[in-house]
Amino acid sequence: MFEFALGVDDLAATWFTYSPLQEAVFSLRARRYPAKYAFQARWMESWEPEFRTLDVPLLDSLVTPRVWVPDFLTPRPVVRRPSFESELEILARTPPATVVKDFRAAYRGDGAPVPEPLAGLLDDPAELLARCVAQLGAYWERCLLPRWWARARTVLEADLAHRGRMLAERGAEGLFADLDHRLSWHAGVLRLIDPDPRVRALGGRYTPVAGRGLVLAPTLFSLGAHTVIDADEPPLISYPARGKALMGESSPPPVPGALAELIGPPRARLLVLLDRPASTTALAHRLAVTPGAVSRHLTALATAGLLTRTRAGRTVLYARSPLGDALLSAGS
Structure with missing residues (x-):
């Protein structure tokens, strides 16, 4: 532990x-x-x-x-x-x-x-x-x-956006509980239990963060949360990124016919894809089209109130709004 x-x-x-x-x-x-x-x-x-x-x-x-x-x-x-x-x-x-x-x-x-x-x-x-x-x-x-990297970065950015919402809505306890089943939070202590017997052989480790800061990093290549081997290193926990299975997607998900008729196939396809935040570049990669073509449709969807926009550094992430969710549900 x-x-x-x-x-x-x-x-x-x-x-x-x-x-x-x-x-x-x-x-x-x-x-x-x-x-x-x-x-x-x-x-x-x-x-x-x-x-x-x-x-x-x-x-x-x-x-x-x-x-x-x-x-x-x-x-x-x-x-x-x-x-x-x-x-x-x-x-x-x-x-x-x-x-x-x-x-x-x-x-x-x-x-x-x-x-x-x-x-x-x-x-x-x-x-x-x-x-x-x-x-x-x-x-x-x-x-x-x-x-x-373009696809990977989109998944990682979407994870960070989700964690921000979780912290705002559920506080630290809800945030940590949502990260991974190996992690638990109680009375100011974050616990990580690794099932690997060789990791457990390292013995219990109690690490006061003590002003060094704790960094939490999503990764696409982990089956569970884990930390560094050396207890003297600054605290860092890596955990499985939410939505990492999207890396295996070889083609976009199907688009409901009624929705495609209502707003057009390209925009309907984008609305389906944006169940998690994504950038213009990442969407262009997934759809095998130019970023310019995607940008025009995203602007139209956002203007209609079907998408939200969030800036992450120098990148703008788009995601479905509650109105977009309702439209997709009605068109399915």
């Missing part, structure tokens, strides 16, 4: 964000256990030729057989919605001693031997770190960024 003690000030300083670097590293879990991440299968197939041009043995070894990840590879975000490039710069500044410590801790906790090429590189942690940074950067640029 992991327990995080939050005072009033700590609770006020608890915040949500997502990490592109974390998603890149965690995505390597899907290569080890593709059946557990079936909704990512078509994406992995699409970038496999590019992946094969990288240092596959090194990238595969960044995740242990039981999908543990060395803590330094997923540094806690220091800003909301960080860029991959800024996080990679932080990773590149990891002290060599930390690289060795975290790799050994991950494989020791997993109970697996350190594989090659890691075993041979641990004697030269600066070189190992440089290779990790270079290969993760190339993996992002060649495999994840071209198409996958």
Whole structure:
């Protein structure tokens, strides 16, 4: 069991964000256990030729057989919605001693031997770190960024929007209860119970947040909430992103005929898709049309009161309004 003690000030300083670097590293879990991440299968197939041009043995070894990840590879975000490039710069500044410590801790906790090429590189942690940074950067640029990240970011943004609503409507207790079945909140303590016996072997951990802030990060590559291995690291909990199964969608959901006749097929299709917040770019990717075409229809739907608009950083997210929900229900 992991327990995080939050005072009033700590609770006020608890915040949500997502990490592109974390998603890149965690995505390597899907290569080890593709059946557990079936909704990512078509994406992995699409970038496999590019992946094969990288240092596959090194990238595969960044995740242990039981999908543990060395803590330094997923540094806690220091800003909301960080860029991959800024996080990679932080990773590149990891002290060599930390690289060795975290790799050994991950494989020791997993109970697996350190594989090659890691075993041979641990004697030269600066070189190992440089290779990790270079290969993760190339993996992002060649495999994840071209198409996958636009869809992934939309799902993560939608999760953050949902969490904001939950906090406003149900408070901290309702928010934490909605994150994941492994998490519970009582009397100022957030508890995380992991079913993995190797995780439980780490023993109970009571962590006063004590002004360090608690960061909660949705991820598309987790079967349950989890935290960092090293108790001395700043508090971070990753949890399964709401709506992550949307990554496996190969075609938009069907549109009710009556609704299509009423407002036209393109706008009806958008109304169906927007049960969760999404950006213009992400919708364009899902529909295989230009962002300009989507934007015109979104503007018309929002003007009619069928959609709401919320700004998330530099991105505008659209979602169905109560009137849009009512229209969709009536047209189904």
